[in-house]
Amino acid sequence: FHDPSYYFKKQLFATALGLLCLYVVAHMDYHWILKWAPLFYVGSLILSGLVLVIGDEYNGSKRWLSLGPLSFQPAEFAKVAVILFLTFLICRTRKKRRSGGIVFAGKILLCILPIVGLVGTNNLSTAVIILGIAILLIFVSNPKYLQFVWMGVLGIGFAGIFLSLESYRLERLAVWRDPEAYDKGFQTIQGLYAIGSGGIFGTGLGSSVQKLGFVPEAQNDMIFSIICEELGLLGAIATIAIFALMIWRLRHIAMHAADYEGLLIAGGILIHIAIQVILNIAVVTNTIPNTGITLPFISYGGTSVLFLLGEMGLALSVSRQCR
Numbered sequence: 001f002h003d004p005s006y007y008f009k010k011q012l013f014a015t016a017l018g019l020l021c022l023y024v025v026a027h028m029d030y031h032w033i034l035k036w037a038p039l040f041y042v043g044s045l046i047l048s049g050l051v052l053v054i055g056d057e058y059n060g061s062k063r064w065l066s067l068g069p070l071s072f073q074p075a076e077f078a079k080v081a082v083i084l085f086l087t088f089l090i091c092r093t094r095k096k097r098r099s100g101g102i103v104f105a106g107k108i109l110l111c112i113l114p115i116v117g118l119v120g121t122n123n124l125s126t127a128v129i130i131l132g133i134a135i136l137l138i139f140v141s142n143p144k145y146l147q148f149v150w151m152g153v154l155g156i157g158f159a160g161i162f163l164s165l166e167s168y169r170l171e172r173l174a175v176w177r178d179p180e181a182y183d184k185g186f187q188t189i190q191g192l193y194a195i196g197s198g199g200i201f202g203t204g205l206g207s208s209v210q211k212l213g214f215v216p217e218a219q220n221d222m223i224f225s226i227i228c229e230e231l232g233l234l235g236a237i238a239t240i241a242i243f244a245l246m247i248w249r250l251r252h253i254a255m256h257a258a259d260y261e262g263l264l265i266a267g268g269i270l271i272h273i274a275i276q277v278i279l280n281i282a283v284v285t286n287t288i289p290n291t292g293i294t295l296p297f298i299s300y301g302g303t304s305v306l307f308l309l310g311e312m313g314l315a316l317s318v319s320r321q322c323r
Helices: 006-026 030-035 037-054 074-096 101-120 124-141 147-165 167-177 183-198 223-255 260-284 302-320
Strands: 056-058 061-067 070-072
Touching: 006 302, 030 037, 030 074, 030 260, 030 302, 037 061, 037 074, 037 101, 070 074, 070 302, 074 101, 074 124, 074 260, 074 302, 101 124, 124 260, 167 183, 183 223, 223 260, 223 302, 260 302
Parallel strands: none
Antiparallel strands: 056 061, 061 070
16 A cells, blocks of 8 residues: 555554543443443344445455445444343343243344344354354353253354355365365465464564465464464464463453353453454464454454454453452
């Protein structure tokens, strides 16, 4: 874009907005925010539906909505909305629940399937994250293993349907098994070259060769491979350790929350961060098929960092009232 600081400036602007959002949300009572959870969920359904109709398409994916010069991904908002809506539903039904665990889990999961279906039509990876958040949050609220047998069968069924709807999704499975045999395996192979060339100590911060046009989307989904190249194995371990520390702190907040609502909100945020970090690193190392999942707080993306910092504000709001 004829500007060495193009990505930096845009990310700095989004991060500044995100920090402001974090500060405001952290000083709000999460119980008050939770009252608006159904409205947030309906809003996420409307926005996700609009993407299918008037959304902007980039790199073959229709995931963005434009508001004048600004664009954002409604799928990022949907993750936060689902955490709040699930907390709202579970807390409401928990007080009145008389049915068994399977019936309870089924009713909660059915309420989330519309957003999973809408998001999954053009963003399967985010739909998987939302479904994972829902299933694990239901488990936190009702830790009985039998209900998750049929959830697993249902999940496999939905995955099969989504994979069969688009031929390129099935092709990704073949590319994953043998990336060198397909042209679309180029990104995976170049990412692995970056990881391998980093060694233990790396080539030095800013000294990556692979990011100079070899690794596609080096600033987005594949940024962990550049971290491995520039900072080596030690840098990769340090990055994972920072996320582990964040997840441990979120667990601490959840375990010491003032009430059940706080526990579920902090638990939902923990689940979201953990799933996204694990899936991103698994994709970059070719442990699972390649799909568009960003590394939280590190990958480029204004919408992502804005809503992630908003989630951290929610966690801090719960933390302020901890026992």
